[in-house]
Amino acid sequence: MGEHTCSTxxxxxxxxxxxxxxRKSEIGAIVNDLKLDCPGVIASFGEDAAVIQxxxxxxxxxxxxxxxxxxxxxPYWAGYCAVLVNIHDIAAMGGRPLAMVDVxxxxxxxxRDAVIAGMRxxxxxxGVPIVGGHLHPETPYSVIDIAILGVAPINGIIYSSTAQAGxxxxxxxxxxxxxxxxxxxxxxxxxxxxxxxxxxxxxxLEELGTRQLVTAGKDISNPGIIGTLGMLLEVSGMGGRVDxxxxxxxxxxxxxxxxxxxxxxPGMGFVLTLREKHREEVCGLFSAVGMxxxxxxxxxxxxxxxxxxNDEDTSVFDFSxxxxxxxxxxxxxxxxxx
Amino acid sequence: MGEHTCSTxxxxxxxxxxxxxxRKSEIGAIVNDLKLDCPGVIASFGEDAAVIQxxxxxxxxxxxxxxxxxxxxxPYWAGYCAVLVNIHDIAAMGGRPLAMVDVxxxxxxxxRDAVIAGMRxxxxxxGVPIVGGHLHPETPYSVIDIAILGVAPINGIIYSSTAQAGxxxxxxxxxxxxxxxxxxxxxxxxxxxxxxxxxxxxxxLEELGTRQLVTAGKDISNPGIIGTLGMLLEVSGMGGRVDxxxxxxxxxxxxxxxxxxxxxxPGMGFVLTLREKHREEVCGLFSAVGMxxxxxxxxxxxxxxxxxxNDEDTSVFDFSxxxxxxxxxxxxxxxxxx
Numbered sequence: 001m002g003e004h005t006c007s008t009x010x011x012x013x014x015x016x017x018x019x020x021x022x023r024k025s026e027i028g029a030i031v032n033d034l035k036l037d038c039p040g041v042i043a044s045f046g047e048d049a050a051v052i053q054x055x056x057x058x059x060x061x062x063x064x065x066x067x068x069x070x071x072x073x074x075p076y077w078a079g080y081c082a083v084l085v086n087i088h089d090i091a092a093m094g095g096r097p098l099a100m101v102d103v104x105x106x107x108x109x110x111x112r113d114a115v116i117a118g119m120r121x122x123x124x125x126x127g128v129p130i131v132g133g134h135l136h137p138e139t140p141y142s143v144i145d146i147a148i149l150g151v152a153p154i155n156g157i158i159y160s161s162t163a164q165a166g167x168x169x170x171x172x173x174x175x176x177x178x179x180x181x182x183x184x185x186x187x188x189x190x191x192x193x194x195x196x197x198x199x200x201x202x203x204x205l206e207e208l209g210t211r212q213l214v215t216a217g218k219d220i221s222n223p224g225i226i227g228t229l230g231m232l233l234e235v236s237g238m239g240g241r242v243d244x245x246x247x248x249x250x251x252x253x254x255x256x257x258x259x260x261x262x263x264x265x266p267g268m269g270f271v272l273t274l275r276e277k278h279r280e281e282v283c284g285l286f287s288a289v290g291m292x293x294x295x296x297x298x299x300x301x302x303x304x305x306x307x308x309x310n311d312e313d314t315s316v317f318d319f320s321x322x323x324x325x326x327x328x329x330x331x332x333x334x335x336x337x338x
Numbered sequence: 339m340g341e342h343t344c345s346t347x348x349x350x351x352x353x354x355x356x357x358x359x360x361r362k363s364e365i366g367a368i369v370n371d372l373k374l375d376c377p378g379v380i381a382s383f384g385e386d387a388a389v390i391q392x393x394x395x396x397x398x399x400x401x402x403x404x405x406x407x408x409x410x411x412x413p414y415w416a417g418y419c420a421v422l423v424n425i426h427d428i429a430a431m432g433g434r435p436l437a438m439v440d441v442x443x444x445x446x447x448x449x450r451d452a453v454i455a456g457m458r459x460x461x462x463x464x465g466v467p468i469v470g471g472h473l474h475p476e477t478p479y480s481v482i483d484i485a486i487l488g489v490a491p492i493n494g495i496i497y498s499s500t501a502q503a504g505x506x507x508x509x510x511x512x513x514x515x516x517x518x519x520x521x522x523x524x525x526x527x528x529x530x531x532x533x534x535x536x537x538x539x540x541x542x543l544e545e546l547g548t549r550q551l552v553t554a555g556k557d558i559s560n561p562g563i564i565g566t567l568g569m570l571l572e573v574s575g576m577g578g579r580v581d582x583x584x585x586x587x588x589x590x591x592x593x594x595x596x597x598x599x600x601x602x603x604p605g606m607g608f609v610l611t612l613r614e615k616h617r618e619e620v621c622g623l624f625s626a627v628g629m630x631x632x633x634x635x636x637x638x639x640x641x642x643x644x645x646x647x648n649d650e651d652t653s654v655f656d657f658s659x660x661x662x663x664x665x666x667x668x669x670x671x672x673x674x675x676x
Contacts, residue, residue, distance in 0.1 A: 030442070030450070030454055030473065033454045033455070033458055034440075034454060034457060034458055034461065034468045034471075035467075035468075036458075036461055036462055036467040036468065037467075038437075038465070038467040040436065040437075041437060041467055041469055044467070044469035044470055045469070045470055045471075047470070049470065050437060050439065050469030050470040052436050052437050052469065052487065054395065054436065054489055055393075055395065057392065057393065057395075059397065059436070059487060061437055061439050061469060061470065061485075061487050062439060062470055063439035063440065063441050063470065063471055063472050063483075063485055064441070064472050065441040065443075065472050065474060065483070067443065067474045067477060098378065098390050098392065098397070099376075099378075099379060099388060099390050099399055101388065101399050101400060101401035101485050102372075102401065103401050103402070103403040103441070103483035103485075104368070105403075105405065105481060112368070116368055116371045116372060117371070119372060120371055120372055120374075123372065123374055124374055127376070129373075129374040129375075129376040129379055129382070130372045130373075130374065131379055131382035131383070131388030131390065131399060132382055132383055132385075132387065132388040132399065132400055132401065133372075133383075133401055134401050134402050134403050134483070135368065136403060136405045136481065139405060139479070139481075140478075140479065141477070141478065141479050143443060143474065143477075143481060145401075145403070145441035145472070145483045147399075147401055147439050147441075147485030149390065149397060149399050149487060151392055
């Protein structure tokens with residue numbers, strides 16, 4: 001923990017108090033109303049992307065949006081993130097992103113130009129084209145919503161609901177970055193990387209899926225490292241134990257308090273579970289693309305996610321009594337600005 | 339024209355003055371900024387759905403949204419339409435709709451419940467599941483954006499840019515319907531049909547594509563019958579001549595002025611171009627599913643869309659001098675309420 005003091009109680013509280021938790025039941029009701037059983041749909045709500053079988057392929061479909069607060073604070077970054085979070089959704093499933101469509105509500109010309117510039121730069125950097133869209137003109141607010149299409153071999157998909165007791169929990173993050181100047185809770189690494197570098201990072205997940213090196217995975221999004229792990233463990237019906245001191249984090253020179261770091265939305269970060277025998281290979285693949293992957297704990301069947309540090313040991317989420325945190329991800333994946 | 343008087347000048351003016359025309363250059367600039375050349379992308383902006391090659395298949399991806407005005411006027415109908423217009427996008431390309439994702443901005447619980455009910459009913463009726471999404475909670479406005487994934491054989495796609503001089507222009511509409519009580523410019527047929535009926539109607543387009551019975555096609559959306567035809571002819575680099583008296587329309591008992599009818603957004607309607615030899619077969623396929631398909635004119639290479647009625651003959655759009663109306667469709671596909 002370096003020079004920062006750390007209390008597992010403090011960290012657990014910070015993770016739990018993420019505002020989205022309160023709205024989880026609302027999302028659950030919407031999902032229940034909308035869900036329709038269809039033979040080709042292998043996975044839908046609850047995964048980072050839906051999985052639809054089409055001949056031998058799995059087609060992946062996801063949507064994410066960024067709304068006013070971030071658009072007003074830094075429209076270029078909002079546009080960039082709108083693309084980035086969608087690419088994360090496909091990568092997290094072990095897929096290859098193919099194309100995006102956007103729906104744009106626009107309140108001013110200057111916001112529009114900056115958002116479009118951010119979207120274009122991210123689209124070009126990752127090599128994923130925006131192929132169509134829709135514009136709501138002259139709205140009294142600004143929202144950019146993007147949907148993304150990806151593809152994966154049907155046997156190479158990484159789900160979040162398939163972690164098993166005894167698996168190692170690995171966090172992989174690109175630590176070469178910065179706290180984004182506009183957003184204290186965004187760890188920006190992607191804009192500092194070349195196109196070749198970010199594409200190689202995304203491709204690692206495709207390789208993990210195709211070679212079946214992990215049992216489950218999820219991109220680290222709004223709820224941060226521990227919140228995202230919580231979602232993965234909950235849908236898997238598992239629990240886990242995490243050693244806070246093992247969580248990869250940037251050099252102390254960035255001076256980020258630990259309770260801030262664990263809640264940050266990284267530009268490139270994933271939580272994975274895997275068998276001990278694949279540990280070295282998986283960590284090596286991430287290391288080869290400039291990312292830091294470390295084992296931070298282990299999956300167990302307790303339905304309780306606990307964090308430990310020195311002599312402290314605190315429960316963050318007890319899934320046997322909590323209704324569910326999983327919908328967090330579906331709700332607010334856009335980077336929080338504070 | 340029945341009991342209604344009709345002037346080609348009046349009709350041409352009503353079509354041209356569609357408010358979206360004024361904003362076309364703004365959309366063009368956004369498209370130019372976002373467009374990225376990618377080898378797998380066969381078609382993108384300008385078509386009803388983008389076409390992405392994936393092995394032997396063509397994947398179709400489109401997005402459309404409905405915003406505040408209609409949401410406030412009739413949230414159930416807004417939710418229903420949000421699904422319907424997306425299904426039209428895939429059908430218009432000759433594709434089979436597979437799944438949708440939604441992004442929902444929500445301003446009140448009662449609007450939310452009604453919108454969700456409309457989306458669910460349309461999704462269930464057409465058999466196209468909503469498989470994921472994102473919620474912007476507690477926004478000061480209401481928007482529902484949907485993206486849709488479809489699939490088609492690579493040689494069975496119906497484009498809008500491929501009409502040829504000499505082709506017949508056919509309009510196919512389900513005339514069994516009503517002016518929607520909430521929206522004077524919506525001709526609602528779909529909610530009055532069974533699931534089996536609407537699915538059969540959508541399937542006709544897939545058959546037209548697979549059997550290559552049409553040269554081009556587009557779903558009739560916000561700009562109405564003539565505006566939609568204008569978009570198709572413009573991207574095809576063609577012109578056309580339309581006999582207003584040949585346009586299919588409901589019985590006079592609905593008492594809809596003709597200048598209103600030609601601007602209406604039908605629940606199920608398509609503009610198609612085809613060779614004379616396929617006329618009977620195409621019209622027969624529509625007739626078998628309760629739709630009325632009639633030849634309303636002919637494509638020519640004049641780059642001028644003219645409407646004729648009795649002795650009158652008026653140009654609606656001169657594509658050789660106008661900058662372009664094609665982006666109309668990308669801009670405001672949601673049904674206007676007045």
